Amino acid sequence: MCEAKKRIVFVVDDTPANLRLLYDILHQADYHVRVYPNGKLMLQAMERVQPDLILLDIMMPDMNGYEVCEILRRRYNPNIPVIFLSALTESYDKVRAFEVGGQDYITKPIHPEEVLLRLNAQLKHVNERERFSYNLEEKDKQLHEYQEGLVKTLLRLSGLRDNDTGNHIERVQALATSLAELLLTESSAQVNPMFVEAIRLAAPLHDVGKISVPDSILLKQGRLTEEEWQLMKEHVRVGGEVLGELHRQFPENPFTQMAMDIALYHHERWDGQGYVHGLSEEAIPLAARIVSIVDVYDALRTMRPYKPAYSHVETLKIMGQMEGAFDPHLFNLFLNHDLLFSTVFDSIYEAGQVERNAQTPFTI
Structure with missing residues (x-):
């Protein structure tokens, strides 16, 4: 001091x-x-x-x-x-x-x-x-650094499984943070600056449970069989267990609670037809509802083994046809600011392409 x-x-x-x-x-x-x-x-x-x-x-x-x-x-x-x-x-x-x-x-x-x-x-x-106040600020700073380090470690672990995972994670993080910031400007009762910071840290961990999915399924070129799809869906339970253990160690920390909620519930649907818990409407935590929207948007905008990359306009059209999938208020907010999300996606996607092209090929 x-x-x-x-x-x-x-x-x-x-x-x-x-x-x-x-x-x-x-x-x-x-x-x-x-x-x-x-x-x-x-x-x-x-x-x-x-x-x-x-x-x-x-x-x-x-x-x-x-x-x-x-x-x-x-x-x-x-x-x-x-x-x-x-x-x-x-x-x-x-x-x-x-x-x-x-x-x-x-x-x-x-x-x-x-x-x-x-x-x-x-x-x-x-x-x-x-x-x-000084001691409290120092403890908060140390906790923040710990959280940042933990997120980076978990993301590095999951990133070893898929060359595009890191870029996808970065995009979902930025998109989810942007949607939370829009809610903050609306003076939403559930959203404050701490919520926005927590989702910035927690959103990248939404698919950390995929570390349990075999490469034969995770990297498969083509559509999954029904059995493979059931195994893939289990990644939300695994992610919830990993982050749930962290939450038990730090039960008062909003980041650990949010990270666990997102991992467990970001594939739930507003109409209750999602997986794996079948939650509906506001029973789904707000952070998970936010990540659900931006995760689908990012998945549609990028190429997958079973589909091409869709344009921003095509993606919005497809999402609009997914009746009952998303929180109506959040999705309307997303649509009303669609150019913002398109810009955020494009900037990070293009930066990732430049980074990959600049990497020196590995030779023996």
Whole structure:
């Protein structure tokens, strides 16, 4: 954690002598001090700089200290410590100060030692809160790096099975993230920035269960037999088991829950005719419904042993004929922004083609 910074203290009092006294006390104690003769000027300054603590007089013209504190808490920052300064000594006045959000109350006349002791006590809480936030951010960063590393490891494992898998994974990741971001702009109740980040990490793992599928089936040139198709469908269970074990280790992590949901349910259909659990409508987790759409879109846009690659327009037509397959709201959102998804697909697909063409042939 970085060295302790020089703390900024705002002082608000309509009496010039009090401003001068408090300035001298705090300046000599090595605080960065800004003084204001009224609350309005202090609140205007809050637009430019945030103090670490505010010393606030109560009895001032135009706007008293209680009103200033209420505006501060409502409009600017609810966490900045406020110490009230006042000649008022009634219990009612002190109670009111704490009701509007004050942390402490100093009765005038001002005594330098008392001011510094009370101010230092409040700033100690600020230091502890910042240290806690810093440690929390470091843990979040470490967890994020762990998740990124885990995803890369699992994808490398699955990518060894199929030369096109990596590019497909990258496209599904980008397409799913784009659809989630569109939901975020709609202010969907289920979608927040954490959801978008989680699906960015989780979507690439949708087919991780295919590590269990034999090469004779996974790489078969031609259509699968019914028996082979039943074995292929089991990849969702395997993926769910692999990611379910991860979720049991980190049950509070939204990424592990989402990754498991996507692996298990991205082949379910809105009408309940999907596999392997037969879930329908909103019983299917939202992240899985998102991946279902973009996974089908990507599969139709690319060549497979049993089919050609379809154009963007042809793909939308085919998907439109898959009645009951997709969440209607999500699919309409997808169609309303189809050019976005076409651009995302094309850019990643073309980048993958360039990368493959640039690779040096392996020779012995």
